[in-house]
Amino acid sequence: MTAKRLYPLLACAAIAYAVAALVVGQLDAQDLLNTGVGDGVAMAVLGIGSVALLGGLRVAGAPVRGTPERLMLVWAAAIGLSGLAPVPLEIVAFGSLAGAAALLVPRLRADEAWRGIARTVEWLALAGGLGVLAFTYVALPGQGVLIGLVERALLVADVALLAVLAGWLTRIVWAKAVNFPTYHRFIASGS
Secondary structure, eight states: OOHHHHHHHHHHHHHHHHHHHHHHHHTTOSOTTTSOOOOHHHHHHHHHHHHHHHHHHHHTTOSOTTHHHHHHHHHHHHHHHHTTSSSOOHHHHHHHHHHHHHHHHHHHHHSTTTGGGHHHHHHHHHHHHHHHHHHHHHHTTTTTTTHHHHHHHHHHHHHHHHHHHHHHHHHHHHHHHHOOOOHHHHHHTTO
């Protein structure tokens, strides 16, 4: 299996693991509204999956080079270290991914292979940007009241963004690699 086909699988597996671990970790949480997520392993895996996603996007020719790529690397490092570092890095992670998504929208719209997800990425970028504003307010002047709720909502938007990108990447890479016949070609061939 080539690296080009391995990247989307690693990204999807890491995202799925992180989501499952975060959901399971929340089942016994005492105060979901006022405490942060705090699962270091899930966040580290999400960071690793984000790096795999970025590698796959680059190899597949997605329009991520430049500032969006650097912001996604900041996201991956900050979210990966957020559960392990004594300094809260979530705001850096959330802000950088929202910025990367916003910068990707016009690039995706201009690229025929990626145009299909441009609108979805646009809405998720908006959700991420609004979430960053809410998180910043709650964390600073809001004195942490409802920070758990805001962090979880923002994490959902960010993971949804990653999942959309990883899903589309998988579609592009594996459709070319496997070259499945479409239903119409199958019917037209008489087979």
